[in-house]
Amino acid sequence: MQSHTPAGRAGRPRSAAADAAILAATREALVELGWSKLTLGDVATRAGVAKTTVYRRWTGKSELVTDALATLFDQLVLPDRGSLRADVEGVVLQFADLLEQPATKTALMAVVAEATHDEALRQRLREKIVARQKRLVVEGRRRAQSRGEIPADVTDPGPQIDLIFDVIAGAVVHRTLVSCEPVDADWASRFTAVLLDGLAAAGG
Amino acid sequence: MQSHTPAGRAGRPRSAAADAAILAATREALVELGWSKLTLGDVATRAGVAKTTVYRRWTGKSELVTDALATLFDQLVLPDRGSLRADVEGVVLQFADLLEQPATKTALMAVVAEATHDEALRQRLREKIVARQKRLVVEGRRRAQSRGEIPADVTDPGPQIDLIFDVIAGAVVHRTLVSCEPVDADWASRFTAVLLDGLAAAGG
Amino acid sequence: MQSHTPAGRAGRPRSAAADAAILAATREALVELGWSKLTLGDVATRAGVAKTTVYRRWTGKSELVTDALATLFDQLVLPDRGSLRADVEGVVLQFADLLEQPATKTALMAVVAEATHDEALRQRLREKIVARQKRLVVEGRRRAQSRGEIPADVTDPGPQIDLIFDVIAGAVVHRTLVSCEPVDADWASRFTAVLLDGLAAAGG
Amino acid sequence: MQSHTPAGRAGRPRSAAADAAILAATREALVELGWSKLTLGDVATRAGVAKTTVYRRWTGKSELVTDALATLFDQLVLPDRGSLRADVEGVVLQFADLLEQPATKTALMAVVAEATHDEALRQRLREKIVARQKRLVVEGRRRAQSRGEIPADVTDPGPQIDLIFDVIAGAVVHRTLVSCEPVDADWASRFTAVLLDGLAAAGG
């Protein structure tokens, strides 16, 4: 999303409603058309906005879709389910739910693909998507420490936090989008067991 | 790749060299341009071939890139490193190496993205890419059983084999392409420890 | 008009019918819309042809309109009316008729205007439009000489031929498009008298 | 040009300087860009003025350019050269000089072209441009009458005045802009001879 009414106040201010309409139209178009057939002209039409208005606010398809995707990742929260094991299973199931939504699955991989050869997009992706997910892992670990389930680290973030994040996010994405198998309660339970037991044994 | 000189024998046979030239040109173009800016016309020009020749053999960009990608995954092998732990670390590092190659990283995510809304492509992806990776996991498990490191299952494939595959492939892909961190010997060692210890504790 | 089936013969040749359809559509659009609102996209649609086909054959609006205009100037002929005076009056009236046609009046001045800062267009204009008009003046003079109405020059073209052409064409265009007065039989007669008497007295 | 500080008196009056700046910027832009690439936004920028200020004063490109053109035609005067023949040659040379200026040649034909399908513009053109030229012809004729070179008409304006004007203006414009030949002293002399001798013989 862009900064509205920046520093100076000269000229007509940008319509705040347009941003929301464009992002909503983008999500809608993603579901119907997928990444490669989504066009900014079509998004503009759906949003009831001129094509130029879209181009004035976003520099291209990748940036727009990244921001539309970010609004979906805002749904992620971490309800306290009472134990570390339950919290991890909750996060796994919740992330899997998000990936089952057509707009998410279509867009996420496409944006990652574009980001492989676009540093600016990689930056945007990290700030708006990855950070939102990582927050959950960090929060879950903090809770487990306050419950006494795992020792409080001297160093924070702990040494394994990145590994944990890549394993959780990677495994869920891979099962959902590549293996195309459902992430159900059973899988979540088996996965959580391997992860937590492995971390415990490895001293993480 | 397509079947050359199929059943019928009338007319000029398809040039076998053209296939190789087109796939090589596709890999080259992927590195230079990325998925979204790669065009079949450009591939044809690079391959020194008419556009019609490309379209006669592949139905579209996704299929062509999938096949070009498959030639890269053919590099994957599983040298016997003497122990299960070493074999897993070897597979992790080898897969990471493959993903560091520009053509691979660019193409893999893009093909997965397209596959989310294209069943035929999903099928092709599983046959030509995923199967090649999974083979390594299955082979590694068989070796560990013959070494006596893990018990021989009654059921084959074992119950956790899919989970193991998703965890390994998912974590490596995520760390490489999303977190953009290197998969080095240290990370591979830590990851393998968590995975194997977790599986042992969970009874996998 | 472009050269079709140039030197080389590889590839599909350009459709000759398309040229005619595009030029006809251009004339039609000129009448309805005028120069400034005529768009090449609209011309393509009217001609039942893709926009790229137009751009492949003409480099821009000016060139296309010039060629469309040229087809109108092809109408000009010089019927033998028996005397120099009658021939001049005939040419004046015929040229005026041509300028009364909506497509002509709209396009001619616009092309001249563009040509003032485009040497290539100026060249094209001279070859395709001006030459067609000048031919009539030269032919009329040749006829008058064969009738013995004016002496046969030693030098050919005669010294005044350019002046005569500019006076005839200029006066008719100016009266029609700037003064917006009709060029009727009376005006043609008065104009012809002044021109021929003036030339006779001045020794042209 | 528009009326400043009109009848009503409330509110901030229009800046007189802006008019001059805009017209100057228009002439400048005409020279650099020509008619078809001249944009009002660019004119506004050159004039150091907001686009709205231009649109508040002129209804469109045609009107603005017509007015800018009119300021150039204000240069035309008719110094008394002592005889009808010398006066006509003077007018011809002076008009040709004006047409050699880049801004004039570019704009005049373009405005005439637009005027062919815009009655209001045709009116403006006649008032601001054509009238300025015609004045010279009328004045020259009046002078010749007072010198006794031609008889004073009972009717005024005389019957041939329009024809004379179209012949002079048309021939000079055509030679300059279509034939792209210079109007030098020799051509002016030959042209004047034909015109005046023709008029004398024809009884004009």
Add this chain to the structure above:
DNA sequence: CTTTAAGCGAGACGGTACGTCTAGTCTTGTT
């Protein structure tokens, strides 16, 4: 000396057309 109505610079807006590019097909003549 305050209204108050218009002018002003800035710039976003809904549109339209631009000229280019790509997809995928079709039409040549050649191999």
Add this chain to the structure above:
DNA sequence: AACAAGACTAGACGTACCGTCTCGCTTAAAG
């Protein structure tokens, strides 16, 4: 037949201008 070449239809691309509008500020005549 398959091939190289390249024209073809269809339509998206991102840019530039159009002419309008919405702002907040300035300017001077009217009250």
